[in-house]
Amino acid sequence: AAKAAGRGRVHRFVPSMRTQADDRLQLEADLREAIGTDQIRVAYQPIVSTTSGRLASLEALARWDPPVRGPISPAEFIPIAEETGLIDDLGRQVLRMACRELAGHLNDPRLDDRWALSVNVSAAQLRRPEVAAQFAEDVRAAEVPTGRVILEVTESVLLDADAVHSLVALRAEGFRLAADDFGKGESSIGQLMRFPLDVLKIDMSLLRMSREAGEGSETTVMESVTMLGHALGAVVVAEGVETEADLVLAQNAGCDHAQGWLFDRPVPVLALDRMLRERALVADREMTSPIVS
Ligand code: C2E
Numbered sequence: 001a002a003k004a005a006g007r008g009r010v011h012r013f014v015p016s017m018r019t020q021a022d023d024r025l026q027l028e029a030d031l032r033e034a035i036g037t038d039q040i041r042v043a044y045q046p047i048v049s050t051t052s053g054r055l056a057s058l059e060a061l062a063r064w065d066p067p068v069r070g071p072i073s074p075a076e077f078i079p080i081a082e083e084t085g086l087i088d089d090l091g092r093q094v095l096r097m098a099c100r101e102l103a104g105h106l107n108d109p110r111l112d113d114r115w116a117l118s119v120n121v122s123a124a125q126l127r128r129p130e131v132a133a134q135f136a137e138d139v140r141a142a143e144v145p146t147g148r149v150i151l152e153v154t155e156s157v158l159l160d161a162d163a164v165h166s167l168v169a170l171r172a173e174g175f176r177l178a179a180d181d182f183g184k185g186e187s188s189i190g191q192l193m194r195f196p197l198d199v200l201k202i203d204m205s206l207l208r209m210s211r212e213a214g215e216g217s218e219t220t221v222m223e224s225v226t227m228l229g230h231a232l233g234a235v236v237v238a239e240g241v242e243t244e245a246d247l248v249l250a251q252n253a254g255c256d257h258a259q260g261w262l263f264d265r266p267v268p269v270l271a272l273d274r275m276l277r278e279r280a281l282v283a284d285r286e287m288t289s290p291i292v293s
Pocket residue numbers: 045060061062073074075078091094120121122152180181239240241242259260261262266
């Protein structure tokens with residue numbers, strides 16, 4: 001790094017070597033500050049019908065872009081937020097911001113009048129008994145009906161008794177529930193069966209696996225999981241659809257919806273209107289596969 005900094009640059013030595021623990025503590029302090037000062041933003045990624053290309057839902061994804069350091073991935077800061085308890089505030093900010101930013105689009109004539117907002121929720125948030133009432137209040141405060149909001153939880157949440165208790169309460173408030181990243185962790189089909197599931201999102205690793213399985217068997221894994229989802233009465237989403245071949249695979253497997261870079265990357269709220277307009281145009285055309293803009 002010293003060489004890369006270039007010739008003529010003066011080196012400064014800090015009194016002690018920074019350790020990984022120092023970095024982690026600094027990141028934690030910065031995250032706390034970012035949440036306290038409303039620096040967390042939301043990016044939106046469409047989830048579309050595999051047959052019509054219409055918008056089925058928009059997934060809200062937390063974004064943190066500190067001024068000097070540059071953007072930090074949720075894969076890095078969400079686990080920190082979960083371990084420190086910051087996830088309660090962060091998650092609530094994301095839910096409220098997404099509802100505020102999307103409320104005006106709920107009845108957008110260009111869009112399907114049943115399209116939903118999808119928000120990720122961590123197990124740690126669901127362990128608090130007041131979470132269902134709080135979410136319902138936050139969503140209604142933005143004049144969004146709870147039935148237009150899908151809460152995405154990973155499979156491990158379904159193994160956590162306190163969290164499941166909250167999920168049942170959230171569903172009673174009218175929220176819809178999605179199993180996120182299905183097939184990635186320890187799946188418990190038994191748990192899934194006892195769970196009131198509206199949406200099953202197949203983890204992109206299964207799509208990659210199907211893609212690499214070779215001719216003749218490429219839809220087997222995706223198809224089986226899709227059938228499982230349908231047997232549970234859920235709408236099935238293929239995650240990580242990056243190419244037209246991926247989309248064809250998802251279509252052949254019977255997936256109802258698809259999400260991925262083939263359609264759109266997650267976009268900031270400023271680009272949302274353009275994205276929705278383009279999506280509406282794509283969907284208005286006579287649909288044949290592939291359904292890309
Ligand atoms: P997720 O909920 O499974 O979200 C989908 C992730 O896949 C997003 O990553 C998205 O940008 C990425 N993605 C979408 N399409 C493609 C594709 O075609 N190819 C590939 N390779 N990736 C694609 P992102 O935004 O980095 O978020 C990562 C994870 O962080 C999320 O995974 C979710 O588990 C968590 N997360 C993000 N925002 C929140 C939040 O507000 N609350 C909580 N609790 N977790 C969040």
